[in-house]
Amino acid sequence: MQRSEQEVGDRVRVVVADDEAALRRTLRVVLESGGDLEVVAEAGDGEELLAVARTHVPDVVLVDVQMPGRDGLSALRELTALHRAPATAVLTTFDLDDYVSGALHCGAQGFLLKDAEPEALVRAVRDLAAGGAVLDPRIAARLLPQLRGAGDALREARLVRGLSAREQQVLQLLSGGWSNADIGRELGLTEATVKSYLSAVLGKLGAQNRVQAALIAQRAARGGS
Structure with a gap:
């Protein structure tokens, strides 16, 4: 069951999953600079992501699809099936179009490039928490000719x-x-x-x-x- 839309004034609880610790730290700083966003946990692989998601019940999860052990795509399938499922956005790079397409069919609600501007990233997480769908225009331009x-x-x-x-x-x-x-x-x-x-x-x-x-x-x- 998808979580209800974020109420105005609530802090948005976020989990960041990526195997690069430096990137996770950067994303934490960027997101928490928004004032109303809180990174409640980080994960370095899919198994850790599922564990912290069940423990912290976040509003939004940002997940890299390529991680050691259990990858993000596999974890995404289970995340979207949770009783209180978070909104999920895939963090990707230009050379991972096949993964993005797969994540789309797994129910991801957002697709963001890792080099997105900080303001755009903060806005995207807020939109996801409020029930929106976010898609970096550069990803859309690459996906549109491929999907059908x-x-x-x-x-x-x-x-x-x-x-x-x-x-x-x-x-x-x-x-x-x-x-x-x-x-x-x-x-x-x-x-x-x-x-x-x-x-x-x-x-x-x-x-x-x-x-x-x-x-x-x-x-x-x-x-x-």
Whole structure:
């Protein structure tokens, strides 16, 4: 069961998993500079990540996919199945597209490059905690041509055009990384109504999660290229 959206004023509890201790320390400093983010634990491999996630029940987990022993992708599958599952974002580099695609199908809600600007990283974690989906534009640009063939891209564009006007508005905001609360404020809807629209959008698009829906929307906006 996915954790409910982060309430305003709460500190966002974060776990960082990467086999490079120096990177973990850097990420801790960057995230905690935001004031409302707290790194409650670190992990150097997949087994340690699962252990600290069960102990600390974080709101957000940032995980590298390549770690010794049990890798991040394997751990991600179990994380998303936890009763109080955290929002998960994959930390990656440009040369790991296959891992990113695999993480997408495992239910990851965010994909961030390790060289992301500090402000962007802090904002992404906040958005994840609030129920948003985050996707570094540079990753999206590389993933869009790979995930489906040209025929599927055209079919996706037709599916997006087949959504109601309100569903298309919700999808457009979702593809921009907006949380349910932000979408509701923008469109004058309750969060419960936004969730209902999102459920309908995911079903009509055949998307497994918010990130897949966002990628479909971006492909459709590019004309299925």
